[in-house]
Each structure stands twice: as structure tokens, then as C-alpha cells.
Amino acid sequence: xxxxxxxxxxxxxxxxxxxxxxxxxxxxxxxxxxxxxxxxxxxxxxxxxxxxxxxxxxxxxxxxxxxxxxxxxxxxxxxxxxxxxxxxxxxxxxxxxxxxxxxxxxxxxxxxxxxxxxxxxxxxxxxx
Numbered sequence: 001x002x003x004x005x006x007x008x009x010x011x012x013x014x015x016x017x018x019x020x021x022x023x024x025x026x027x028x029x030x031x032x033x034x035x036x037x038x039x040x041x042x043x044x045x046x047x048x049x050x051x052x053x054x055x056x057x058x059x060x061x062x063x064x065x066x067x068x069x070x071x072x073x074x075x076x077x078x079x080x081x082x083x084x085x086x087x088x089x090x091x092x093x094x095x096x097x098x099x100x101x102x103x104x105x106x107x108x109x110x111x112x113x114x115x116x117x118x119x120x121x122x123x124x125x126x127x128x
Contacts, residue, residue, distance in 0.1 A: 001112040005059040009105045012051045016102045019044040019094050031091050038087055041094055042078050048098075049075015066104050067097075 022040050023031065031037055052071045060068045074093060078085055 001059065001116065002056055005055055006109065006112065008051050008055050009109055012048055013102055013105055013109075015044055015048045015051065016098045019048075019098060023091075023094055028088060028091050032087050038090070042085065042090055045078045045090060045093060046075050049073075049078070063104075063108055066108070067101070071101065 019041055022037065022044070026034070026037065031041070049072050052068055053075070055068065060066070078090065
């Protein structure tokens with residue numbers, strides 16, 4: 001794993017966590033009626049998609065089970081078609097898709113840390 005890819009995945013996880021924190025336990029109705037929240041969450045979706053677009057092609061090919069294109073595609077829709085963007089889709093993405101994406105990325109970081117001899121925090125293990 002290139003250091004760049006590792007940093008990107010860590011940033012994506014952080015953005016997902018920020019999105020979870022902002023959305024909290026808001027219902028779809030509460031989310032849909034809160035203009036600031038809709039814009040903030042939409043920006044988080046854009047940030048995540050933009051980060052994903054910067055993951056190297058080789059790395060993406062190493063993990064074909066991650067929906068790299070779908071994440072980047074959602075970013076494009078949120079960024080370029082905001083006025084026609086369905087907020088229900090944004091809400092569902094954060095509530096349903098982001099948890100599994102986060103889980104996948106954390107798992108990948110753990111695998112890559114093991115392969116490189118680093119601990120989960122990204123530091124060389126002391127036993128080496």
C-alpha cells in the first residue's frame with residue numbers, strides 16, 4: 001500500500017465519522033427539513049467521493065469489492081446536480097452505505113498494516 005492510499009483511506013474514515021456525528025439519530029424527515037444539515041452532509045458525501053477518486057488505480061484493483069466507482073459517482077451527482085439531488089438518497093447513503101464502506105476501509109487498513117508489519121495505528125510493531 002502506498003502511503004498516499006493509506007492517508008486517503010484514513011481521511012475517508014474520518015469524513016464518514018463526521019457525517020455520522022452530524023446526522024446523529026435524525027430521521028429522514030428531520031434531515032429533509034434542516035437545510036444546514038442537508039448541505040453539510042452533502043458536502044461530506046462530496047469530500048468522501050473526491051478522496052476516493054484519488055486512491056491509486058493499483059490499490060483499487062487490489063480491493064475490487066469496495067464500491068469505488070459508486071462512491072465517486074455519488075460525489076459527482078452531489079457536486080454537479082445538487083439542485084436535483086434527492087435528499088432521501090443522500091440520507092440513505094449515509095445511514096446504510098457508509099457503515100459498510102467504513103467497515104471495509106478499516107478492514108483494508110488492518111490487512112495492509114499486517115502485511116507491512118505495522119500495528120493498527122500505522123507504526124512499526126515493537127516486536128520486529
